[in-house]
Amino acid sequence: MPDLTSQRHWHLFCRVIDNFGDIGVCWRLARQLLQQHGQQVTLWVDDLSSFRALCPALDCSLAEQQQQGIVIRHWAEDFPQLSPLQTGDVVVEAFACELPQSYIAAMQQREHAACWINLEYLSAEDWVPGFHLSQSPVHGLSKTFFFPGFVSGTGGLLCEPELAQLPQQMAEPAARRTFLSSFGLAPALADCALQISLFAYENPALAGLLDALQTWRQTVHLLVPAGRVSAGLDDWLGETTQAGHTYQRGRLSISVLPFMSQPQYDQLLAMCDLNLVRGEESFVRAQMLGKPMLWHIYRQEEDAHLEKLEAFLxxxxxxxxxxxxxxxxxLAGAFRHWNQAPESALAAGAEAHEHWHGLLQQLPAWQTHAGAWQQQLQALGDLASNLVHYATDRV
Known part of the structure; x- marks a missing residue:
C-alpha cells in the first residue's frame, strides 16, 4: 500500500516532440506515482491527439479531465493564470520542456517552495553521475537536474515492480496464443521457434536483417507494430502490408500489428526472444524485462547519437x-551495424547475413546476459521511487 503520509501534489509538464516517446515516459511515470506511491498527479500535455493514441478514452476537446485517477490538462499557448496554491508541491519539467512564465511566477509566490525537477533524457555517458541532482538557481528558485541512468549515482530507470513477472506469464503457450488472437493473428504462430519484435525508425539495414531471418534454420515469427519502419518492410515484401495480416517468406512469418497500448506492448516484449526497439521508452522496457534487445537510437545532428550509443555499449x-x-x-557489431555507425566493419550482403546468423546462435548466452543486466539495473532502484524519495525529503 502507498504511504499516504508522504502524499504530495505533482505537476508533470510534457511537450510531445517525437510522436509518443516523451508522452509515453510521462504517462507511465504519472501512473506509477499514483498507483505505487499514492501521489496526486496533474499531467500537462501540449499535444492531446498524440496522447490519445496511448489513452484512447482521452477527450481532446477538454482543457481539463481525469483519466485513470490522473488529472490531465491541456498545455495550450494561452496558459491559464494559476494561484500559488494551484501549482504543484513537486513540479517536473520532462526533458527540458521549460515551464510557462506565468506558472513560474505563481511558484515564486508559494509560501513553501516547490521541489522543481528537470527530468533529463537518458544517457549512458560517463558525465551523467556528476550532474545528477545538480542544482541551478532560476528566477529566485532552485531547479534540480534529475538524470535517469544505468549506473550508481543516477536516478535509475522507469519500471513498475510487477513488470519483472511478465516474461514468465507470457512464456505460457496459452498466453501467447491469446495475445496473438487478440490482434486477429493465427494462434499457431505462437509455435514458431523464434519470436522477434521489430520497432524501429527507417533503417537501411532492415533488408539485410530480413534476408537473414528468411533463411534461418528455424521458423521465425517477426511481429512489427505499424510505424516508421513499415515502408521499408513493404519494399522488402513487395506489397503494402496491413495490420492484422501475416506474410510468409520461407521460414519467416511477418505479422503486422496495429498501434498498441502500453500494457499490450509490454506483453509483446515479454513474449519475444529478441526485441528490436527504438528511442528511449521501448529501449528501457526491453531491458527491465530482462530480454535480449537491439537498440535503434534516435538520430541527432552531427551524429551526436553515436556517442550515446558507444557510451551504452x-x-x-x-x-x-x-x-x-x-x-x-x-553485440557491439550488431548495434553499430543496425545504427549504421562508421565503426561498424560490416558491409551489406553476405557479410551482414553471416553476422545476423552468428548473433542468433548466441541468443541463449545473450538471454543469460540480459537477465544479469536486468538485475544490475534493478539494484539502482526504479526512477519513480527515486524521484519520490528525493522530493519527499524536500517538500
Missing amino acids: GLYCDRNNLSDRVLAEH
Missing part, C-alpha cells in the same frame, strides 16, 4: 558485465 558489453568476448563482439 561501453557499459552493456563491459568485461565486468559480459565476460563472453565472442558475444560481446557480436
